[in-house]
Amino acid sequence: MTREEFEQLVMNTGPDIYAFCLQLTRNRDEAEELYQETMLAAMERHGKIDILQNPKSYLLGIAIGLWKNLRRRIARHNRIHPETSLDAQLEEVYPAETAQSLEEEIAEAEIQKVVRRMAEELPEKYRLVVYLYYTREQKIEEIASMLHIPKGTVKSRLHKARSMIRDRMEAEGYEIS
Numbered sequence: 228m229t230r231e232e233f234e235q236l237v238m239n240t241g242p243d244i245y246a247f248c249l250q251l252t253r254n255r256d257e258a259e260e261l262y263q264e265t266m267l268a269a270m271e272r273h274g275k276i277d278i279l280q281n282p283k284s285y286l287l288g289i290a291i292g293l294w295k296n297l298r299r300r301i302a303r304h305n306r307i308h309p310e311t312s313l314d315a316q317l318e319e320v321y322p323a324e325t326a327q328s329l330e331e332e333i334a335e336a337e338i339q340k341v342v343r344r345m346a347e348e349l350p351e352k353y354r355l356v357v358y359l360y361y362t363r364e365q366k367i368e369e370i371a372s373m374l375h376i377p378k379g380t381v382k383s384r385l386h387k388a389r390s391m392i393r394d395r396m397e398a399e400g401y402e403i404s
Contacts, residue, residue: 228282233273237266240283247287251294261297265290341401345392353388356381 249258276282359365371378
């Protein structure tokens with residue numbers, strides 16, 4: 228293929244080759260770079276291109292080969308020296324679908340500390356019921372039996388303790404939902 232025939236080939240097939248590069252990369256900057264590399268490689272091989280053997284497919288083949296090589300280089304580079312962001316590393320440890328965000332976990336832990344502190348400040352008759360019910364996971368009937376009080380009293384003390392904790396948290400500026 229002569230130089231003039233190559234220039235004509237680029238003029239005729241250039242937009243199609245670029246569109247193909249854009250489809251491969253899905254990124255305009257990467258597509259432009261791949262297109263330029265494809266045309267550079269084709270220019271270096273212009274003597275081997277047969278104008279009668281579908282030169283457009285030859286150019287597409289060059290683009291595919293360059294794209295595959297680039298992807299392999301990137302994969303090899305990432306195996307040797309991964310460039311993952313902190314967010315990507317956290318996503319591996321805490322997948323977004325199954326876990327809360329780090330901020331939500333910290334906020335929840337802080338609220339749990341406040342609730343524990345406020346429960347510890349409750350009068351003993353309420354504190355004991357809250358401890359047995361939430362920490363020891365005892366049933367209301369079991370708590371009533373242990374403390375020798377009616378089930379209704381256990382329920383009312385739990386209700387009163389929750390109200391006291393809620394009121395104290397609101398007084399300290401926490402929003403209770």
